[in-house]
Amino acid sequence: MTKKQAGEDAKSQLSRSAVIDAALLVLDERGLEALSTRAVAENLGVRMNTVLWHVKTKARMLELMADAVLADISYDDLPDAPLDRARELAARYRRALLAHRDGAALVTGTYAAEPHTLRFADHLVDALLQAGTDERGAAWTAWTITYFTLGLTQEEQAAPETGDARLAHAVDPAAHPALQRVLPHLQDNFGERFAFGLEATLSRIPA
Known part of the structure; x- marks a missing residue:
């Protein structure tokens, strides 16, 4: 398998959701200042370009992370009033x-x-x-x-x-x-x- 084929295989096996989950782990471990697409790639064991293929830019990654933070909000058992x-x-x-x-x-x-x-x-x-x-x-x-x-x-x-x-x-x-x-x-x-x-x-x- 060539390097190009290996890269394409990594991209296809990795989902954007997995990238955001890994980014949140980096956030929790290192804080916002240390968060980068390179740090997320290292956490996943892939090249930085593989991460960017899924999130395009760091700014876009941060937007998706911010939205993922709110995914934990439950709407069950809310008061009627x-x-x-x-x-x-x-x-x-x-x-x-x-x-x-x-x-x-x-x-x-x-x-x-x-x-x-x-x-x-x-x-x-x-x-x-x-x-x-x-x-x-x-x-x-x-x-x-x-x-x-x-x-x-x-x-x-x-x-x-x-x-x-x-x-x-x-x-x-x-x-x-x-x-x-x-x-x-x-x-x-x-x-x-x-x-x-x-x-x-x-x-x-x-x-």
């Missing part, structure tokens, strides 16, 4: 992001108009429409929830180890009196902050 359903969907979205190292940063850096992403968006918008919002309100509230969840989760995944005192040392009581007052509430408690921000967004919708 629309606003409760929106809350639960947002919570499941956050959990899906947290399930992968740098998951929020990955999704934030892409525009994945792909099946799993669109499915989640459709469920969230549907819940908001059923809660009584108009079309623009449902769309913009869904964006607000998504952006807020991505931003807070990205901060959570990049947060320093518990006990890091850099912020406390940086806040000068004389120069930053307001920050000094709220300093205990500026760190950690990501779950409570998520619930607070989500409720602040949904509270404008009449129950």
